[in-house]
Amino acid sequence: MKNLKLRVSLLFLLWSALGPVPAFAASYVGTVLDADTRKPIENAFVTLGFTVARTDPDGKFTIDGNGEQLGIRAYGHARREVPLNNLDHGITLSPFIPKAIYLSFYGIGDKALRESALGVIQRTEVNALVIDLKGDRGGVSFKSATPLATQIGARKITTIKDIQALVSELHAKGIYTIGRIVVFKDDPLATARPDLALRTADGAVWKDREGLSWPDPFNKMVWRYNIDLAEEAARAGFDEIQFDYVRLPDSKEPVYPAPNTEKNRVETISGFLAEARKRLVPYNVFLAADIFGYVAWNTDDTHIGQKLQNLAEVLDYLSFMLYPSGFKFGIPGYLDPVQHPREIVLLSLEKAQQRSKLPAIRFRPWLQAFRDYAFDRRLFQTPQIRAQIEAANYFGSDGWMLWNPHNLYGDGLQNKPTHGPNVFTP
Incomplete structure (x- = not known):
């Protein structure tokens, strides 16, 4: 019994000295596509915590880290967040021009x-x-x-x-x-x-x-x-x-x-x-x-x-x-x-x-x-x-x-379109 207590004490001291083992950083892969054309988006940003990855010419990425969702954004598109369990069928970004x-x-x-x-x-x-x-x-x-x-x-x-x-x-x-x-x-x-x-x-x-x-x-x-x-x-x-x-x-x-x-x-x-x-x-x-x-x-x-x-x-x-x-x-x-x-x-x-x-x-x-x-x-x-x-x-x-410093607008603007990259979907 004394030997068992001694081994437990030694293990506890070792754990205290080394600290807790860091959480395992999982690896995630996916593809980012344009929602309208279904073509791959190159150089899209993929973020997981403070980790950033960019997509290759085929829209593919690999990113390591921990979290619950990926942040995805690309120039000329609306950004979005995607759950980590929903990466199998391609991630689409909608074209958007502010x-x-x-x-x-x-x-x-x-x-x-x-x-x-x-x-x-x-x-x-x-x-x-x-x-x-x-x-x-x-x-x-x-x-x-x-x-x-x-x-x-x-x-x-x-x-x-x-x-x-x-x-x-x-x-x-x-x-x-x-x-x-x-x-x-x-x-x-x-x-x-x-x-x-x-x-x-x-x-x-x-x-x-x-x-x-x-x-x-x-x-x-x-x-x-x-x-x-x-x-x-x-x-x-x-x-x-x-x-x-x-x-x-x-x-x-x-x-x-x-x-x-x-x-x-x-x-x-x-x-x-x-x-x-x-x-x-x-x-x-x-x-x-x-x-x-x-x-x-x-x-x-x-x-x-x-x-x-x-x-x-x-x-x-x-x-x-x-x-x-x-x-x-x-x-x-x-x-x-x-x-x-x-x-x-x-x-x-x-x-x-x-x-x-x-x-x-x-x-x-x-x-x-x-x-x-x-x-x-x-x-x-x-x-x-x-x-x-x-x-x-x-x-x-x-x-x-x-x-306009007075916040007054209206001149020079066209009517609202009903579709295309002018429509923002958060």
């Missing part, structure tokens, strides 16, 4: 603006909604559990009472959801935490042309805060996370903790996006970022850390802001951009594709649906808006997004 309008921090909470936007979606080709989750002034629109959001006063105003219920409601209406998070333009964070703020050469907190402070893009705490918010949005069910102001300020005044070189700027912006992509893997969400229009043309980083080739490596969708009013120097052959909205959009997309070698489906541009502010103050109405939409359609981008 055509979006934007609701601001206050727009999503304003009943009249929200219902007007939903009415536009019900009547027209629009099938997606970009929603501010952290707006241009740094306010967080939903009841975030991220402590820093409350500590810095970013949660003073709630315009989304229940983020999960909102996503569920929009999905029930067949609406693709894009959560917009303004990253490095964040006055509440820089004001409440001056230790995180950008500063001038004389040590003062730097402010932009609007009188707003920015946090330091090199600071990893700033990264974590924004990615924590993105992770909350992904858990709530958003189909896509879109980062805006994911750049350095377009000013020479701020002083950074590292030399202000192109290498350091690009590594900072691409590094943030790479970390966000890594953190978001378990949620099977698409990742996008809003990009200066001239980045499509410039071979450097436009002095803000946005370099086309580097962005292409860490994003699913590149959302160039192709507002004609934003091209103050024009583009080759077109020095008056507001007179040529179609050419600005089409030629910029073609230049970005030529330089990056990406397929057209990796781009989804922002289009101008607001009055010109840089040239002759003309209104952008049906002719100008439709010209931009047709340019994006001709190019073959993954849809488009209309920006």
